[in-house]
Amino acid sequence: MAKGKQYQAASEKVDCEKLYDLExxxxxxxxxxxxKFDETIDIAVKLGVNPKHADQMVRGSVSLPNGTGKTVRVLAFAKGDKAKEAKDAGADVVGDEELVEKVQGGFMDFDKVVATPDMMALVGKLGRVLGPRGLMPNPKVGTVTPNIGNVVKELKAGMIEFRVDKNGIIHAIVGKKSFDSQKLFENIKALLETLVRLKPSTAKGQYVRGITVSTTMGPGVKVDHQKVINTL
Known part of the structure; x- marks a missing residue:
């Protein structure tokens, strides 16, 4: 009940009819x-796309310049020199066939997965395990790559993946409440620039139709999305 009162008090400080400048x-x-904890800063971006059409599926990744503030455990499927490259880059768990079997057996102590192309024939067996959790490596978001060292570094530093949901909305983490506002601004700008670049050619009308910023527990604050997009 106390949390309900706190949320209501917080909501009263936000004008739900107003579109605020991003800052x-x-x-x-x-x-x-x-x-009482360091809440995550989340963003929701409403896009003018129809995700039911494959050619309007907006999906990708972006390296946030200031990271997410979260410790990311990276699992890398690679062998030989590429396995060493991944480990040297900071991957927490590295392996090939035996690691595939370990994950099949229930090992899930990781947050992100990356793989070299030659490993995908084996990793494909984990579709039912990794797919529902959004962890399956995918070349479209850069997690299936021969440049595994670079991607591991980016994931550890704060590279995030995103995918439009069935309602045409992108949900993403852009930092922590403890972040300086300028760092959050830079992270959000990097995400929005990437989304604009990925605009499907078949999307008609206004592309970015709404932006809302919120914390984990707090109310959403609507952003003047048109003003923001015009500055990108």
């Missing part, structure tokens, strides 16, 4: 956050 929205979201 103002970030500051307000941080200000009204009430949880």
């Amino acid at each position: 103002e929205a970030i500051a307000l979201a941080k200000e009204v956050a009430f949880a």
